[in-house]
Amino acid sequence: MLKVQGLTFAFKNRPLFENLSFEVGDRSLIRIAGANGSGKSTLVSLITGLISGAQGEIIFDGPNDYRSWTSWIAADANGLIPSLSATANLEFWLRLRGRNLPNEVLESALSDWGLSGVWVQENLPISRFSTGMRRRLALARLDLEASRLWILDEPLFGLDDAACQKFRNNLERHIATGGAAIVVTHDERLMIGLDHETIKLGRQGN
């Protein structure tokens, strides 16, 4: 699905990682760990293609445009339009992936993530949502996108215990059904009991 070969990247002459290689196949779960500032989010940005400038290769092996079968969640943002409702946001992002899902499916996915009721789903602009509610909405979108590869940077940010558990169950199901995921997380509880590989990034030259 994804092959990273000999990846080397420096930010303002400060090496973040050197000669990093790993593979992500079906049913793979990769955890990226490391101290603050070790380059975890930068690595995710390089993999997704949001930034370039690294030496080495990032090869996506799959049909068509890799963006069709990968989903991304950032650490500090959810990619949601604040003035629109939860269903309007879901509808927009899913249509861009060619998924024209009926309203009942959107409402059901939102309810699964604890975002129930017409007021929350259709009337309230998400600028009025709490941090945790926005993250839940981003994770509901992740479920509905049905991508093969998840690239997630601190997916548990802002979530309560129940939502963390739900995400963990979803991640387990995603891997069990042939999907793959790269997850940046400081929270080791997420990975307990899940078969995974850890890539630990450390400060170079320290």
Next chain:
Amino acid sequence: MSHDPSSLQSTLIILRHSLRIDIAAKERLITPVFFAAIILLLFSFAIPEQPPEIRSRMMVAESLLAIFFAMQIALSRTFEAERQDKVFEHLRLSPVDSTAFILAKLLHVLLVGSGVSFFTLLLSLILQGQDFSLVTDPVVLGGCLLTLLGLTGIGVLLAAITLRADGQQIIFPLLYFPLSIPVLLCASEALIQWLDTHKWDDTMRGWATMLIAFDAIYLTMTLLLGSESVDTDP
């Protein structure tokens, strides 16, 4: 299994979505209209009664000025929604052709600008006591549309280029003002010529051709460079 939408479908999805954001945050539509109305009212109060031939020239000048500034407000907010919460980054990681994205933004600004321009023209006709049939004059409407195309073309390009710039609010008008002057000059000369003579003569043809040429250059640049700047690293 879903299929990625075609470029045309992506354009329509983003256009519909941009209009939805405008409707949700109504001030995005109201502010340019309100601004244009204030400019026209100020002109009509500040300048005393003029002979008819001057009044038609006044109408052209104040209408273009009002449209120009109203468009500046609309254009500077073109990518406002995308600048928040990493929406733009999510768009880059969706299977969307960047040209479709820029085209959708062009059409969106053009639609909003058409509404603002029509209102401006109508109000200007009332305040300058002009004949209402001008609203249905194809040359006047065509001139306004060509002006709008030129302003939209260069405006969306600059908005895309400055999308990820820290000082976007300062850089955008600094570039937009000088680059829109050729469009405004050609448009005002062509429209004044038409209102004075109502003849499609060589002078009129010359200004109109220049206006079309600037539109073509700006729109081509926007579709080529705009999508390029969207794809490039910050």
